[in-house]
Amino acid sequence: MNPPPPDGARILLVEDDERLAPLVVRHLADSGFQVSWAADAVAADAHLRAHGADLAVLDIMLPGEDGLSLCRRIRRDHDIGIIMVTARGQEADRILGLDLGADDYLPKPYSLWELEARAKAVLRRCIRPAVSSGPRAVQQAGPFRIDSDSRAASLNGQILDLTRTEFDLLARLAGDPGRVFTRDMLLECVRGGETEAFDRAVDTHISNLRRKIGDDPKTPAFIRTVWGVGYRFHLP
Structure with a gap:
């Protein structure tokens, strides 16, 4: 609960x-x-x-x-x-x-x-703190450093200006590279499963997050679309 x-x-x-x-x-x-x-x-x-x-x-x-x-x-x-x-x-x-x-x-x-x-x-x-894959307060995922205590994320040492939702999505995806997350799973992550939502909400937040990390939506290096399912985080 x-x-x-x-x-x-x-x-x-x-x-x-x-x-x-x-x-x-x-x-x-x-x-x-x-x-x-x-x-x-x-x-x-x-x-x-x-x-x-x-x-x-x-x-x-x-x-x-x-x-x-x-x-x-x-x-x-x-x-x-x-x-x-x-x-x-x-x-x-x-x-x-x-x-x-x-x-x-x-x-x-x-x-x-x-x-x-x-x-x-x-x-x-x-x-609430960002969801992570383990007890560590700081995640290191390739060039990303994600600090759930301070709720700060950086890419190649540069601080990212993320909203709460974008931070939670990045922490969730980067916390388990390669795993495919459905949109429902990501909605539960960022909204706690409490409210009715729609798939495009996740897509919109992912689009904003990609833009802020410089991920080309046509050929993304990090956040990749799994068509008809959701997204997964890729470490080049």
Whole structure:
């Protein structure tokens, strides 16, 4: 069983719907979270600068600056979890949100209990150490050095700028070179098996990870696609 998220974890809800927001705030607060509400990106930025947060729940359709732009900036400036929510349920929107650094995506209308479950899952993943193949805190896989205690990874001595999801994927794959991981296995790794997801979520994160490690997607040196199954890590 996965451990619960930390008591009183701080959630920032960024939502302009004045009827929905109080319901979400009350439900999450009743579940033990410290919840703050911002109606737009300006208020969200001000809150994060002044108070911080452990998780942001962002609506894409905000007045003024939209949630996608805000997501990009939060991922750049703050080390917190991000869940995107929107009435636009197309897969393209989900992929774009994940590509910008969101940890999860929830289409509207959504169940408050599902949002609570996803928030707990993201928070658990944010605070747990990366999965490794053994008791070592540091993995050395060819030119990669992966430190699960500091959650830092380097390639040929150069520190990699990875999101939590990208770090967890790299640690999982590099921890067992040659093993084929299905998409379901990787989803369980990065989301703790707690939330319903879709295959393209893993593909999007793998694409981002490949770009950051300089892996050509057409002829990847390290993260290779096993068509119809998933991925495996190759040491040249």
